[in-house]
Amino acid sequence: MTGAESVPPTSSPPGDLPTPDRADGRNATALAKAALTVMYRVDSTSDTGLRDAKLRAARYLTADYKAEVATEPVQYIPEEWRRHRAYIAVHLKPIQPEEGAPSDGATTAYRQWQLRTTPTGRDGWRGDPHNFVVYMELTRSSRHAPWRVSNVSAVNDN
Incomplete structure (x- = not known):
């Protein structure tokens, strides 16, 4: 099996992860938020x-972007997180597009988010939060097709 064919992990971290039936594929913002929540949890x-979480979000991604994610190097979880049985708490806030950002079209949409990730132990431990500005591109094959994430770029904002 190649990386592009690998099956996303089946276990889900704690919390209210969006499910495909609750993520409205007709709404670019709702789909983007669901995808980011899954991708960073x-x-x-x-x-x-992180790659495992991103692959769990495969249902929200275009085929090309899913293949790209599948080839990303594995970023291992710190031992301290394992000691605390930690997961990443994800907090998202939409932000206005920067001046000069492209406008949405019938089959392409752009979203920007303030993303805060906080390692959170099941024993009450909390790691240092990290802040990012996330730029997303979403595409769909026609005006009536569901949106899918075609690109995500996260810039450290600490």
């Missing part, structure tokens, strides 16, 4: 790293 008890 890493769980030290079931994941080897």
Whole structure:
């Protein structure tokens, strides 16, 4: 099996992860939020790293972007997180597009988010939060097709 064919992990971290039936594929913002929540909710008890969480979001991604994610290097979870059985608490806030950002079209949409990730132990431990600005591109094959994430770029904002 090649990386592009690998099956996403089946276990889900704690919390209210969006499910495909609750993520409205007709709404670019709702789909983007669901995808980011799943993509960054890493769980030290079931994941080897961020790529596992991103692959769990495969249902929200275009085929090309899913293949790209599948070839990303594994980013291993720190041992401290494992000791605390930590997962990443994800907090998202939409932000206005920067001046000069492209406008949405019938089959392409752009979203920007303030993302805060906080390692959170099941024993009450909390790691240092990390802040990012996330730029997303979403596409669909026609005006009536569901949106899918075609690109995500996260810039450290600490």
